[in-house]
Amino acid sequence: MISFSKVSKVYGGAGGVRALDQVDFTVADGEFVALLGPSGCGKSTLLNLVAGFEKLTEGEMLFDGQTVSRPGPDRGVVFQEASLLPWLTVWDNVVFGPKVQGLLRNEYEPRAHEILKIVGLEAFQKALPVQLSGGMRQRVGIARALVMQPKALLMDEPFGALDAQTRLSMQQLLLEVWQRLKTTVLFVTHDIDEAILLADRVCVMTARPGRITKEIPIDLRRPRSIDDLTNSEFTHFKARIMTEMRGAHDPH
Amino acid sequence: MPKAESKAGPLVSVHLMERMRKAALALVLPVALVWLWQLSGTNGAIAGGALPTPDRVWAAWKTWAFGTSTFGLNPYIGTWTQSLWFSAGRVVYGFAIAIAVGVPIGMIIGWSKLASAMVDPTIQWLRPVPITAWLPISIAIFGIRDFGAVFLITIGAFYPIVINTTQGTRDVDKNWIRAALMMGAGQRDVLIRVVLPAALPSIFTGLRIGLGIAWTAVIVSEMVAVKSGLGYVLWDAYYVGRMDIVIADMVSIGLMGFMSDFLIVSIEVWALRWRRLQSFDA
Incomplete structure (x- = not known):
């Protein structure tokens, strides 16, 4: 579904900042992959390349067998701060995509209703983003991406700005949604627990230059829930990744 | 919920009282000024007759607004509404053109670096030219006619609209x-x-x-290049020594500017209501 071969991204021309350096990386169809790393390690850059928001400097990146030249509805992006259009209601935010794509109303409206129901916002269709809590806003962000039936969901620290409790309930929601829809997900995070809980595979990244240093398959059984956060298998993965990250941070 | 309900009644009237208090406070200064002005004159005149007192201005305005002409061609009887509409009509006309031209151009400059590099410098060079300096060209092209005023208003209102639209476009998240x-x-x-x-x-x-400048532009151009409207009356009344009409005219201009600004702000509050709403959990 997504494949990077020897991809580099340099900001500011020759001699600039190497945000990504010779990255090889793949995401299989239907796979949930978490990119885990400290801020500034290039994990958001990697996601932005897939999204088509930025262009790579060297190497080749394919999405669904094609090179990416611009953003599009086959790659639904969920932003860190939701980035909803604040003058549109929840409903209008969710149907913005189908509308500008010129889809027929009777084609997308039932789907939009269903997805709003899945994310638990059917009662808030007429609310404006400012009237919602951070968690609710991010539910809308997920809904507007899902309504386009994307081939992949690209999530850039979507729960990073939420308080711990809301974050847990959003992780639970995402698990339920994903277990139902089985969309390919590329999930950027700096939270180890979140990465293990959600992903089939965790890719650990390091900064300067941005590289993927370790890929760890998480073979915890599905379906998962936030209760898994405390079981021993989970703790085992966490210990492994922490060792991995410490090693990556302090190579000496 | 019952707690919120019991609060709703008093809250509304508190809000209303706050607004009335504000309105009352706003009136203190103008009332005091008019009162001082009245006191400083004798027999309806200040400085040996150079300026009239407020009661004279009020009387002149009443005749100007509601009087019916019985003989001759006195331009200051019953023509106020007409003059008002002439000026306001030109402002609406010129301002509408300024919006129709300024908003799209501002958006293009803000959106495209190429357009910005090509168009923005020209606009910045032309901008320091005051609208009064455009008067000769306006008269040369349009003559002593209506459209001369509209042209000037459009030019005056165009710059702030285009600059702010450009900035707004550049600042989009x-x-x-x-x-x-x-x-x-x-x-x-x-x-x-x-x-x-x-x-x-x-x-x-x-x-x-832009709207503020539009009112300046309409008065200036009517004083020089058009033979109707509040600006024309202002200059004409000055020539024939009717300072009472001059002052009534000035107050009228101020009032029109104030009311049109209020209108724009009302539209703004409505159009941007999504920014003012309170969060459910706040």
């Missing part, structure tokens, strides 16, 4: 544009459905400034 592109929006959809609403707060700032 990058992620809103990315989100729209991600959802399949083309450039046109992004501009109309994202950039325009996002830039609206800045655009309204430009509109308010």
Whole structure:
């Protein structure tokens, strides 16, 4: 579904900042992959390349067998701060995509209703983003991406700005949604627990230059829930990744 | 819930009282000024007759507004409404053209670096030329006619509208544009459905400034290049020594400017109501 071969991204021309350096990386169809790393390690850059928001400097990146030249509805992006259009209601935010794509109303409206129901916002269709809590806003962000039936969901620290409790309930929601829809997900995070809980595979990244240093398959059984956060298998993965990250941070 | 209900009644009247208090406070200064002005004159005149007192101005305005001409061609009997509409009509006309031209150009300059590099310097060179300096050209092209005033208003209102629209367009949250592109929006959809609403707060700032300049422009051009409207009456009354009409005219201009600004602000409050709402959990 997504494949990077020897991809580099340099900001500011020759001699600039190497945000990504010779990255090889793949995401299989239907796979949930978490990119885990400290801020500034290039994990958001990697996601932005897939999204088509930025262009790579060297190497080749394919999405669904094609090179990416611009953003599009086959790659639904969920932003860190939701980035909803604040003058549109929840409903209008969710149907913005189908509308500008010129889809027929009777084609997308039932789907939009269903997805709003899945994310638990059917009662808030007429609310404006400012009237919602951070968690609710991010539910809308997920809904507007899902309504386009994307081939992949690209999530850039979507729960990073939420308080711990809301974050847990959003992780639970995402698990339920994903277990139902089985969309390919590329999930950027700096939270180890979140990465293990959600992903089939965790890719650990390091900064300067941005590289993927370790890929760890998480073979915890599905379906998962936030209760898994405390079981021993989970703790085992966490210990492994922490060792991995410490090693990556302090190579000496 | 019952707690909120019991609060609702008193809250509304507190709000109303607060507004009335504000209105009353706003009136203190003008009332005091008019009162001082009245006191400083004797027999309806100040400085040996150079200026009339407020009661004279009030009387002159009443005749100007409601009087019916019985003989001759006195231009200051019953013509106030007409003059008002002449000026206001030109402002609406010129201001509408300024919006229709200024907002799209501002958006293009703010959106495209190429357009910015090509158009923005020219606008910045022309901008320091005051509207009064455009008067000769305006008269040369349009003559002593209506459109001369409209032309001047358009030029005057254009700059603040275009500059604020440009700024508003440049300041649009990058992620809103990315989100729209991600959802399949083309450039046109992004501009109309994202950039325009996002830039609206800045655009309204430009509109308010532009409207103020539009009133200046209409008065100036009517004083020189058009033979009707409040500006024309102002200069004409001065020539024939009717300072009472001059002052009544000035008050009328102020009032019109104030009311049109109020109108714009009301539209702004309505159009940007999404910014003012309170969060459910706040």
